[in-house]
Amino acid sequence: MCGIFGYINYLVERDRQFIIDTLLNGLSRLEYRGYDSAGMAVDGDKKNEVQAFKEVGKVAKLRELIAESKPDMTKSFESHAGISHTRWATHGTPTRQNCHPHRSDANWEFAVVHNGIITNYKELKALLESKGFRFETETDTECIAKLAKYLYDQHPDIEFTVLAKAVIKELEGAFGLLLKVPPLVIGVRTSKKMKVDFVDVEYSEEGALPAEQASQNAAIKKSSASLLAPPDKSLLHRSQSRAFLSDDGIPQPAEFFLSSDPSAIVEHTKKVLYLEDDDIAHIHEGQLNIHRLTKDDGTSNVRTIQTIELELQEIMKGKFDHFMQKEIFEQPESVVNTMRGRLDAVNKKVTLGGLRQYISTIRRCRRIIFIACGTSYHSCMAVRGVFEELTEIPIAVELASDFLDRQAPVFRDDTCVFVSQSGETADSLMALRYCLERGALTVGVVNVVGSSISLLTHCGVHINAGPEIGVASTKAYTSQFVAMVMFALSLSEDRASKAKRREEIMEGLAKISEQFREILKLNESIKDMCAKFFKDQKSLLLLGRGAQFPTALEGALKIKEISYLHCEAVMSGELKHGVLALVDENLPIIMILTRDNLFTKSLNAYQQVIARGGRPIVICNPEDPEFSSAQTEKIAVPKTVDCLQGLLNVIPLQLVSYWLAVGEGLNVDFPRNLAKSVTVE
Numbered sequence: 001m002c003g004i005f006g007y008i009n010y011l012v013e014r015d016r017q018f019i020i021d022t023l024l025n026g027l028s029r030l031e032y033r034g035y036d037s038a039g040m041a042v043d044g045d046k047k048n049e050v051q052a053f054k055e056v057g058k059v060a061k062l063r064e065l066i067a068e069s070k071p072d073m074t075k076s077f078e079s080h081a082g083i084s085h086t087r088w089a090t091h092g093t094p095t096r097q098n099c100h101p102h103r104s105d106a107n108w109e110f111a112v113v114h115n116g117i118i119t120n121y122k123e124l125k126a127l128l129e130s131k132g133f134r135f136e137t138e139t140d141t142e143c144i145a146k147l148a149k150y151l152y153d154q155h156p157d158i159e160f161t162v163l164a165k166a167v168i169k170e171l172e173g174a175f176g177l178l179l180k181v182p183p184l185v186i187g188v189r190t191s192k193k194m195k196v197d198f199v200d201v202e203y204s205e206e207g208a209l210p211a212e213q214a215s216q217n218a219a220i221k222k223s224s225a226s227l228l229a230p231p232d233k234s235l236l237h238r239s240q241s242r243a244f245l246s247d248d249g250i251p252q253p254a255e256f257f258l259s260s261d262p263s264a265i266v267e268h269t270k271k272v273l274y275l276e277d278d279d280i281a282h283i284h285e286g287q288l289n290i291h292r293l294t295k296d297d298g299t300s301n302v303r304t305i306q307t308i309e310l311e312l313q314e315i316m317k318g319k320f321d322h323f324m325q326k327e328i329f330e331q332p333e334s335v336v337n338t339m340r341g342r343l344d345a346v347n348k349k350v351t352l353g354g355l356r357q358y359i360s361t362i363r364r365c366r367r368i369i370f371i372a373c374g375t376s377y378h379s380c381m382a383v384r385g386v387f388e389e390l391t392e393i394p395i396a397v398e399l400a401s402d403f404l405d406r407q408a409p410v411f412r413d414d415t416c417v418f419v420s421q422s423g424e425t426a427d428s429l430m431a432l433r434y435c436l437e438r439g440a441l442t443v444g445v446v447n448v449v450g451s452s453i454s455l456l457t458h459c460g461v462h463i464n465a466g467p468e469i470g471v472a473s474t475k476a477y478t479s480q481f482v483a484m485v486m487f488a489l490s491l492s493e494d495r496a497s498k499a500k501r502r503e504e505i506m507e508g509l510a511k512i513s514e515q516f517r518e519i520l521k522l523n524e525s526i527k528d529m530c531a532k533f534f535k536d537q538k539s540l541l542l543l544g545r546g547a548q549f550p551t552a553l554e555g556a557l558k559i560k561e562i563s564y565l566h567c568e569a570v571m572s573g574e575l576k577h578g579v580l581a582l583v584d585e586n587l588p589i590i591m592i593l594t595r596d597n598l599f600t601k602s603l604n605a606y607q608q609v610i611a612r613g614g615r616p617i618v619i620c621n622p623e624d625p626e627f628s629s630a631q632t633e634k635i636a637v638p639k640t641v642d643c644l645q646g647l648l649n650v651i652p653l654q655l656v657s658y659w660l661a662v663g664e665g666l667n668v669d670f671p672r673n674l675a676k677s678v679t680v681e
């Protein structure tokens, strides 16, 4: 999905080579998000001139294009602002023309990079065309640059922040611009210590005005909502951003790194601040000012400059060939991080700080609806049973897109849980807004701190799995699973009848990490198995029942997603209702047959497959007498509590998908047509 990176140096002399390299490196840190083209705009050789470079394909190709264009790399700039972008095509095919940055006019008076979607771009485009603008691209983004130019031409004295606000007021959709990005993170590097570790937020002053004047201003503001009249700049209150001033009030040399993702910033600085929705950050002459349109909207009036803990090596591959492989092998640690400080296995207690204030309200709710997409949806399916069992609250699990398509009924006494690795998935985010509008209590279960879902929900749990870079989600799945089991344990804390079961689950959780390590030892044998049984196959069937059906769904998604092999997950009980017709001695089949209360029923499906000449590979517990025959191909996984078994069973399937993709020589971390963070509907 699109990524944004900007770099500003103020009173810190940098040559063009440094600036371009910084932008290119920033973009390569964002590559994991998935993209199909990349571009950047930097200052040209003459005053007010812009040099733009755009290329289809990888960042490496953009680097080549820049080298071929031979810009003067020695030219130095005391102060400079460069913007760059990786694009994942939504409006218009991946072509150089459609690459960002987009421009207002041939002189590049305004250049824009954008993440997200402008839903009213057609209306804006029609209006701007009627005013004489000629559009050069098929994108929704271009209207932003042209709109800025149009408004600016009407009011040439307008301040940049006032103009930015006027532009933003006209845009509908989910958009982040340089100009502005949700969620935008800004890294700051100064040679001297910053005076304070926050930046003040500046508001329109009307909240502080006498009533009569405020109403006049409201009228002005209303009229200013039209394209022809941007907001009156006299309404703005300006304050100094104290963090970047010296003792005598003079701005200090500073560098600013702006990105859609902290992973592109961490190599430059650890000092970052996150913007909230609707914040407008304006960087000018070494000062960073944050503006909002309205006061009293419940947001804090400062943005804290935080120190991020993310280390560069955390986002690098280390000894592994692919991020996905690294992330599969990180799971023994990532699940521990999910439980750290939360699960006290000795005293049999779970504490989820982010839910504490709301836990009793959730206990009283009429229904819990889990809403998510893809892998995150599967993790919700995987914990539905344990939630129902421990809480005895009706549970629904919804795909965010379908939930919205149906405009499903949601009530004030519902609790809606949004599960998302990225916290930015457009479908989940829209479903969240839908539930908020209907007054439901919303809970976020997310990995990315500061993501939109984590900011917009009433409360939540960070799964703390660490950065997940491979497009195929692996460690986020197991951490979501564990986080939600802990959520169910918290909710059932007051139920004496569940005490024994809760203890059993907590004991199981405490052993999970070690059991993951055991399973990962199967890596080589699974690799061989893939080469032996699945090479050059056209299709694969994955069978599971009860809590193992979500495991099968997740395994099938992984296999499709990165190895491009058609793989279908089937609920074993449904086999005889149609899918059995596919089964013969040639169709590769994996059956999940670890022991649980449905084992006998699952065995029926196994017998049905065997009877049709099928030779399934079985995921079972070690030394299960049912599968003792030397002829049976087995992947033996340790036994755990039934409701946690899916955590263990999914790992061999992750490895199968990985080795299938590697065997085909495919790009494991960046599968075709997919993006890590799906920020479009």
Ligand code: AGP
Pocket: 373, 374, 375, 376, 419, 420, 421, 422, 423, 424, 425, 428, 471, 472, 473, 474, 558, 561, 675, 676, 677, 678
């Ligand atoms: C998982 O391997 C996929 N890449 C995809 O299904 C993903 O889980 C889905 O797009 C939801 O993303 P989220 O968890 O970031 O919301």
